[in-house]
Amino acid sequence: MATQDKVLSPQPRSVGKSLLLTLPIAFWSLLMFAHSWRIQRSAQIASVTTAVFMIALFFMMMRTSSTYRWRRWFFVALGLLFPVGFIHQVIAMRGTMGIPIEEMIAGRTPFCYIPIPMLILPAALMKTVVFPGSIRPHGGMSGGGMAAMAGIWLAITIVIGKGWCSYACFFGGIEEGMASVPPKPKVRKIDPRWRYGPWAVLLVMVLMSLALFEPAYCMWLCPFKAVSEYVAARNTVGTVQNGIFVLLFATLVIALPLLTKKRTQCAFFCPFGAFQSIFNKTSIFDVKIDRSRCTPCVLCQKSCPTLSLTDESIEKGETLMSCMKCGACVDACPKDAAVWHIKGTEVALKPERARLMFLYAAWAMAIMFGGSIIAEGLQTIVHVFI
Amino acid sequence: MTTRAKLGYSAAGLTVFATLLVPFVFYGLFTKGFASLGLHVDEMYSGGPKVRTIQVSGYSIDIHRPVSPHLLQREKPFVQLDWRPVSALPPHVSDLVDVDGDGQPDLRVSFDVPKDPKAPLRVLVEPLNPRYQAMRNVGKPQFSELIVRVDDAILVRVPLAYR
Numbered sequence: 160m161a162t163q164d165k166v167l168s169p170q171p172r173s174v175g176k177s178l179l180l181t182l183p184i185a186f187w188s189l190l191m192f193a194h195s196w197r198i199q200r201s202a203q204i205a206s207v208t209t210a211v212f213m214i215a216l217f218f219m220m221m222r223t224s225s226t227y228r229w230r231r232w233f234f235v236a237l238g239l240l241f242p243v244g245f246i247h248q249v250i251a252m253r254g255t256m257g258i259p260i261e262e263m264i265a266g267r268t269p270f271c272y273i274p275i276p277m278l279i280l281p282a283a284l285m286k287t288v289v290f291p292g293s294i295r296p297h298g299g300m301s302g303g304g305m306a307a308m309a310g311i312w313l314a315i316t317i318v319i320g321k322g323w324c325s326y327a328c329f330f331g332g333i334e335e336g337m338a339s340v341p342p343k344p345k346v347r348k349i350d351p352r353w354r355y356g357p358w359a360v361l362l363v364m365v366l367m368s369l370a371l372f373e374p375a376y377c378m379w380l381c382p383f384k385a386v387s388e389y390v391a392a393r394n395t396v397g398t399v400q401n402g403i404f405v406l407l408f409a410t411l412v413i414a415l416p417l418l419t420k421k422r423t424q425c426a427f428f429c430p431f432g433a434f435q436s437i438f439n440k441t442s443i444f445d446v447k448i449d450r451s452r453c454t455p456c457v458l459c460q461k462s463c464p465t466l467s468l469t470d471e472s473i474e475k476g477e478t479l480m481s482c483m484k485c486g487a488c489v490d491a492c493p494k495d496a497a498v499w500h501i502k503g504t505e506v507a508l509k510p511e512r513a514r515l516m517f518l519y520a521a522w523a524m525a526i527m528f529g530g531s532i533i534a535e536g537l538q539t540i541v542h543v544f545i
Numbered sequence: 546m547t548t549r550a551k552l553g554y555s556a557a558g559l560t561v562f563a564t565l566l567v568p569f570v571f572y573g574l575f576t577k578g579f580a581s582l583g584l585h586v587d588e589m590y591s592g593g594p595k596v597r598t599i600q601v602s603g604y605s606i607d608i609h610r611p612v613s614p615h616l617l618q619r620e621k622p623f624v625q626l627d628w629r630p631v632s633a634l635p636p637h638v639s640d641l642v643d644v645d646g647d648g649q650p651d652l653r654v655s656f657d658v659p660k661d662p663k664a665p666l667r668v669l670v671e672p673l674n675p676r677y678q679a680m681r682n683v684g685k686p687q688f689s690e691l692i693v694r695v696d697d698a699i700l701v702r703v704p705l706a707y708r
Contacts, residue, residue: 260685264695288585293586296573310571315567318563370617372616502553504549508550513557
């Protein structure tokens with residue numbers, strides 16, 4: 160029986176073995192943060208702190224065999240520190256969080272990954288990018304133009320697929336932090352049809368972007384404009400747009416996660432998350448339910464922050480394609496039935512090997528991308544306040 | 546171990562190896578790849594390609610190709626004119642501009658050049674050719690009708706009279 164060969168770690172790993180497993184990540188962190196030694200002291204402090212933080216979290220993942228619990232610290236730190244570093248940067252460069260029309264014309268509008276799916280059709284049909292940014296490799300604000308973001312998105316997506324939403328997204332941490340505040344959810348019953356929300360938003364935004372030739376999601380619906388940069392309110396339309404951003408942020412990122420203990424913006428609204436779900440099909444790593452061990456107690460279903468487990472999917476031993484590999488269900492399962500898995504291999508045969516391989520890839524990307532953002536946020540705090 | 550499992554583990558191993566290459570190979574490769582796709586930023590933002598330059602005493606006026614809105618885009622067609630460098634501009638600019646290059650002036654464009662680069666700009670455009678629309682004391686209400694300072698240039702976008 161496959162399950163008899165299962166090599167999980169019910170007991171904590173020894174400190175020595177955990178350290179040994181953490182060693183490659185420690186080397187990787189040194190490699191990723193080594194460049195900060197040539198710049199100012201605040202950057203050095205921020206980089207060392209971030210490196211130690213990331214290494215310590217990975218060590219705890221190795222020691223306890225728990226993933227979600229430790230990953231969450233990184234993810235919340237990323238979600239909270241991204242606005243700190245970003246807002247400081249835009250205010251230092253242009254004196255306001257509002258994007259002036261001059262910066263749009265100059266192609267210096269910072270570009271995040273969320274509009275990527277909305278830009279594909281106009282780019283494919285008209286060779287036109289409907290975003291006021293820069294296409295040059297080092298263009299845009301501080302070299303963070305569209306080419307750089309597209310490059311990093313594609314590279315990380317090839318490695319971890321939809322895992323982007325748990326290890327690279329610099330917005331999701333805010334709602335994950337909010338969702339972790341209450342001990343129990345106040346709203347338990349959620350209509351499963353809300354799961355189609357991100358696909359509906361994606362479809363509407365793709366069509367709107369093509370018809371209006373503008374990044375429609377960025378212009379009208381992005382909740383995270385409230386904590387990054389907004390449309391400069393030059394007229395009534397701009398004021399209405401900013402009102403929508405704040406309202407969506409307050410509802411989807413603050414209030415609903417507090418009430419439901421779910422990542423409601425990701426689960427019910429984010430068009431990029433829906434688009435990224437497609438790459439769950441191409442990723443070699445996934446999460447499975449070992450039916451021979453499953454009771455089923457549905458604790459995995461309750462713990463899933465994006466409603467990616469249903470009675471039917473558990474019955475099939477699978478997660479839905481919206482699974483972002485956060486590990487919440489694996490941590491929650493008392494029978495070790497929810498397991499990390501490598502496609503093509505037998506379910507629950509050496510799941511710890513699958514977990515380790517996934518985590519090395521995902522955590523390396525988390526350090527490279529998210530770690531640099533955390534370090535920038537910390538550097539801002541060190542620089543401004545200390 | 547089955548062949549499928551062997552393939553699975555091999556792919557997972559390759560994925561972990563690919564991870565190591567992301568910052569050193571793939572990131573740069575994909576970034577340059579994206580940049581070389583031949584895409585261009587929508588001209589409603591970029592103002593369209595420059596087609597001609599008129600030399601005026603000490604400064605120049607770049608004339609861009611007229612830009613037309615796409616499908617349901619909520620803007621007017623316009624032509625962009627750039628005055629540069631700002632440091633060489635007089636405190637008050639009032640130029641007759643031959644936009645279409647037929648030897649006849651099409652517009653008179655007048656604006657003040659404040660010393661403070663952040664000071665708001667206002668422009669007066671008097672059309673001498675019915676193809677162009679007048680602008681009176683206009684700031685930057687929309688992409689197709691504005692005056693803004695971008696780096697070392699003052700950009701004026703004059704809406705065209707027809708769609």
